[in-house]
Amino acid sequence: MAAIGVHFGYTCACVAIFKDGRAEVVANDAGDRVTPAVVAYRDTEQVVNKGEKPVYEMTGEMTRHVAPQDVAKLILHKMKETAQSALGADVTEAVITVPFEFAHAQKAALRAAAEAAGFRVLRLIHEPAAALLAYGIGQDCPSGKSHVLVYKLGGTSLSVTVLQVNGGMFRVLNTHTDHSIGGESFTSALAQHLAAEFKRSFKQDVSSNARAMLKLMNGADMAKHSLSTLGSANCFVDSLHDGMDFDCNISRARFELLCSSLFNKSVQPIRSLLETTGLSTSDINKVVLCGGSARIPRLQQMIKDLFADVELLSSAPPDEVIAVGAAMEAGLLVGREIGSSPESVTVEACVSDILLKEVDETGAEVFSVLLPSGTPLPARRHHILSGPGRLASLCLELYQKTTEHCGLDLVFGPLCVCVTCVCFRDGSLHVSCVEQNSGKTEAISISAAS
Structure with missing residues (x-):
């Protein structure tokens, strides 16, 4: 029986299906396996308070208000359509992932949005647990304790979590989330460099031009993705300023130099978290990488240097691994309903002290x-x-x-x-x-x- 797993992140969403005993991510109608978590409204919009809750206010021919959960509903409905087009059937059973720091009210709002989108939510599971499920951690080890570190660097946030695995049970020992750094931080640093290169070549400063900087951000983002697999990348922007085209080649070494402080900021929470938890790097048995920005080679190398003798799990695409784990959990829960899978238990825990x-x-x-x-x-x-x-x-x-x-x-x-x-x-x-x-x-x- 088929089931669906959805990873609804801060910047992107990803959906995977469980069918015939395996989980796989499916692409949307544009061919992309990861969908931006963005809904566009054509009217002018701003966030206001209505009834002590934030809403988007759209002004145009008529004023309308849209709650954040209504936006989430549209994104989740898109994920449902994507999964069902791949399955060729109307499947509604789903597991949705949530960040570990989500409070009860946030989880309830996300569940309500998913149900409004047409899902029958089997369970909400935390992102670190989904990452472990994707790699089968704890499933083949009936006894004995081990420690796993889940490192997630998404578009706008960094999350580091240490879990204890014991006989198939996951226990979160400590977690750290930082919303001041993410993949967009690296893109912005590269875009600022490109603006400086344009000023040096054409004697024109575009750093205060919102339209030009948006073009540079798009070009920088594409170059950043290319540098994860190539030694250099070319960034071309058509008609950047006053009809002038801009063409610039960026090497991986230059990108790493530009973002050196960001790399250090991205790795430092690992040390702090281990110290708070009372563990050393030698106590960690596995490290799981999640989030699209965890693809960056320099970042992976710095994490490897910290855990010299620890297995670094990155074989599955980091921006897809959480959705895969959610789909595997969905498959287990659907199997349990028809009597073919053993019971699984979720225990709620304090998000913070x-x-x-x-x-x-x-x-x-x-x-x-x-x-x-x-x-x-x-x-x-x-x-x-x-x-x-x-x-x-x-x-x-x-x-x-x-x-x-x-x-x-x-x-x-x-x-x-x-x-x-x-x-x-x-x-x-x-x-x-x-x-x-x-x-x-x-x-x-x-x-x-x-």
Whole structure:
């Protein structure tokens, strides 16, 4: 029975089908195996707030508002059409991948968009897990622990995740996501170099000309892709400025020199993540590369230098491997429904640290980690609180670390602040919390000594 796997990334989407025991990526109607996650509206558009939620506002003959999930619905519908044209049948069962840092609300919105697009969503799985499934990691090792690092460099983000594999179970030990760097950063650096070359040759500065720079970005992007397989690439732009054509040859060595700081920025999170996790490079058994920009030879070499004796998995196209893993998971779930595949289990986990806000003796705010990132949910933790006098009630503030898309450092965002049950029992103060937004009882309960 056939099934579909979809990787819906920040910049591109990819769809794979599972049929006759194997998963493969299918091309869209333009012949491309990866589709830009872009929907164009012909009217002028801008993002505004409506009902405390962001929407796209299109102005023209009439004003209309489009929610982000409506855009996602159109992209996912395109993926569904692409898969069904390859299958030649109306197949709706699908597994959709999500970034590990996605919160519950984001996952729910993506699931709703996929269902509106006509999919029957079998499961949402995290991108690192899909990457491991694509290479069969953990499937042929019934016992024994191993560590795998999943490195994903997409168009606008970098994600590094360390997982522990034990008897077919994947456990995320730690993850790091940086939205300040991605493939577009390398393209932009190359485009700026091309603008400087044009100025040197024609004495014309096009760096402030949006139309000319867009042409250079397109040319730089094509050259960047060529340099992943060739030693040099030619960049030709027709009528770049005042009718003047621009032709420039870029060597791989020059590209690597231009982007040397970006390469260092792309690799540094690996060291930081391993240090935070308490692992060394020798503790990693495999490294999986994902994301289109992970094709860059210089980047692959720098990662190989870090893990000299570790297997670097890049045989599958990095921009397709997550979709392949999703399709394999979809095939397993469909097989389970018809009784031909064993049961598989998904355990939810904390996307990031969940912390409790306290005040010390000096009056300074102190944040204590209750649930570290990657903790399986639901979870229970005990934490001792102290205060003056006899306490009849108290108010707790729980926070969750979040990453801003502008690339800022981690900040604290409120998770829940409402205590619904406070009682003394067995010499301890037992506290239960309710999430204010949804009204659901929080999966965390805290026991505090009186």
